[in-house]
Amino acid sequence: MSAESKGRALFLDRDGTIIVDVGYPRDPAQVALLPGAAEALAALAPHAALVIVSNQSGLARGLITPAEAAAVHARVALLLADAGVAVAGAFYCPHGPDDGCRCRKPAAGLLLDAAAAHDLDLAASIVVGDKPSDVAAGAAAGCRAGLLFAAADAPPEARAAADVVGWPAAAARLLALLA
Ligand SMILES: [Mg+2]
Numbered sequence: 001m002s003a004e005s006k007g008r009a010l011f012l013d014r015d016g017t018i019i020v021d022v023g024y025p026r027d028p029a030q031v032a033l034l035p036g037a038a039e040a041l042a043a044l045a046p047h048a049a050l051v052i053v054s055n056q057s058g059l060a061r062g063l064i065t066p067a068e069a070a071a072v073h074a075r076v077a078l079l080l081a082d083a084g085v086a087v088a089g090a091f092y093c094p095h096g097p098d099d100g101c102r103c104r105k106p107a108a109g110l111l112l113d114a115a116a117a118h119d120l121d122l123a124a125s126i127v128v129g130d131k132p133s134d135v136a137a138g139a140a141a142g143c144r145a146g147l148l149f150a151a152a153d154a155p156p157e158a159r160a161a162a163d164v165v166g167w168p169a170a171a172a173r174l175l176a177l178l179a
């Protein structure tokens with residue numbers, strides 16, 4: 001990372017953005033990177049710290065145990081590492097939508113916690129995710145930009161609403177923003 005880009009983050013939603021969204025993933029065997037994600041993140045990593053920010057309400061709902069969540073996270077990190085992608089950090093909200101927490105996106109808490117832990121410049125940072133709540137969390141945290149992502153095989157309505165469809169396109173857009 002160059003001195004110029006130090007402190008800048010690319011905040012990444014996880015499920016439906018980095019990995020295939022299976023809904024409340026609890027088994028590492030369910031983890032699959034989306035096509036092109038690893039290559040894109042490898043290209044982006046020199047330009048910004050890669051930070052995962054993910055709602056995991058399956059914990060609050062009793063659908064996922066903390067150990068299962070940790071194992072799924074470890075699998076994501078391993079698959080990325082195998083592709084040469086180092087993630088600077090991962091911040092998860094374990095709460096449910098009715099818990100009134102400060103961290104469940106669209107709230108800004110995960111991004112604020114990441115900024116404090118990693119000395120990040122939020123105003124220079126960008127968020128990418130497959131839900132409007134991801135982009136809203138970035139706005140709430142004062143990020144410079146947010147991209148609504150859709151996987152190439154997402155439903156037509158999701159692709160129509162997205163800023164970018166598929167990782168090759170997302171990487172090109174993000175590289176232009178971060179260059
Ligand atoms: Mg998602």
Ligand SMILES: [Zn+2]
Nearest residue numbers: 093101103104
């Ligand atoms: Zn929370």
